[in-house]
Amino acid sequence: MTKWFLFAVILFMSIDAKAQEYSLTFPVMPLHDPFILADQASKTYFLYTSNVPALTGEKRRGTMAYESKDLQHWSKPVVVFTPPDTFWAHDGAWAPEVHAYHGRWYLFTTLHNEANPIPQAAPVGHATYMRGTIIAVAQSPAGPFLPLKQDGPVPPADFMTLDGTLYIDHTQKPWMVYAHEWLQKGDGTMEAVPLTPDLSGASGPPIHLFKGSDAPWLNAEIVPSARSSVYITDGPELFRTKDNHLLMLWSSYEHAHDVTDAGSSYVETVARSRSGEIQGPWEQLEPLVRGDSGHGMLFHTFDGRLMLVLHHPFRNARGKIFEVSDRGDHLAIVRERIDLDGGAK
Template sequence: MRLEDIQIRDPFVLHVPADADGPAPRTSTGRYHLFGSTDVDIWSGPATGFDTYWSDDLEHWHGPAPAFRPSPDFWSHTQYWAPEVHRYRDAFYMFATFTAEGERRGTQVLRAERPEGPYEPWSDGPLTPRAWECLDGTLHLEGDGTPYLVFCHEWKDVGDGEVQAVRLSDDLRATVGEPFLLFRASEAPWARSIPRPEFPEVYVTDGPSMHRTRDGRLTMLWSSFGDSGYAMGVATSASGDIAGPWTQADEPIWPADGGHGMIFADASGKLFLTLHTPNRTPDERARLFPLEETPDGLRLRR
């Protein structure tokens, strides 16, 4: 298959080098693994789980294979969103969004010994605050290796969507301390409010994804709505640390009908941005674009 054959939202690409070390079995090393929201209808109905696809060259893809399937007693059975997989220490960890009737949406951590899975619950339910509506958690490691969960506190609670962070335990099974605010969606000059009856103005935050540039700048991709619909911008930490302060690019890096992206490097070190577009079901597809780091920020090479 090619990417145009695969319905997927919130794409995430993990490259596992052929010479990857560690105790995890290496049957899939030297490959690119594509994860994302892969249920045919992620918005309603019972969820199947998460699938993964794999490729040796970023052009020809194989699969799908089941990366996660819930057990009958798993707490959530609907709206499985935005899985990310990070290699951390001796294993692979999936950060994914789940919800259930009577429960708040949140990000839970799952674990596997192989990048393709199968993934099993690792944290005891969501690590985002249980009283908040949250989504799209991602793993960030500070320069000293301290892990953090970066996530969105939804507009459904606060109107002006927030990006928050909380420190994680070294085993990624629990949080340490309280969440702290990084920024609000309305701080981006390009972000626009959308009509909702619950608040006078609603600003969306989606899909934070961290990227450290080669010269040491800490940046974050995140999505909201701009002048031409769903879009994706870039924020930069002035301190180079997760605490910020965070400044927003004036213009979105992807301005229309797509977003929820991330950055990865191929086997040669070349950077790519992946995102889904268009932003409508069932037509959403992952796309890959070469990416440049410039003194002025990140730039697509289309």
């Protein structure tokens, strides 16, 4: 009797400890630009976002990661990357994402340095300064991640860029796809730069993919203004469908808007390459999710379901998860998984 009582107590304590370890849910988790990696080896979901000092105790900018076994209950976040003290930039650390590649794990995140200006007259009258995506490497998805390139971002240093993501083409050639900032371009663009096989830097010049104003649903909503309208391009991610179509998820705003307009709503949308290759040409499809939601990233659950995680609203963002259907030449939302995201509105 005593033996079974002790066993029950130990089992209860073990279950309670596990519940405390995974005690967070989406409504209480700050999640701007969320990215979920499903690690098959450990059967663990890693959710990466920018460091929140109040949650981690780490005051420096960087990347933190939550962990989960079921996509509903998450651990307290742990910092997995901070820029080295002597690094070229220490601000930002936006839009982190982690990719498995040749047996190691690679973090892509965007840093900036306002003290290092880019000497260019911006078309919308904003200051331009060094901003771009870096790549860091680790032996585990839990980090720690160490930068590969020390002297600047992977895209050209005189480009103001953000939200770089990894794409591997049909020849196994790696690329970084990124957004070229509206702050520098006015009409933001999507571009791609080829990478060296070890991802340590660029192996050639970047190529243009498309510009924000190419989206017909966006142009239809333009409101004439005496001031300049801008077209924002954010959050690219490449996805190969079951019928071999190449899609790109990306985000913008519901309509072209004045740089002073705070009322425009964030949108998650999709482009499709007519050639099936990164070079395009690219055609714009209808948005997937509206309602001030965006910067979406796709992942597969351990039982094979395709999911989309994004943030809503843009300010004070929280995560939302949608189940997605691969229709061959496009994606469709099946349902919002309110059982996972807490039904946050």
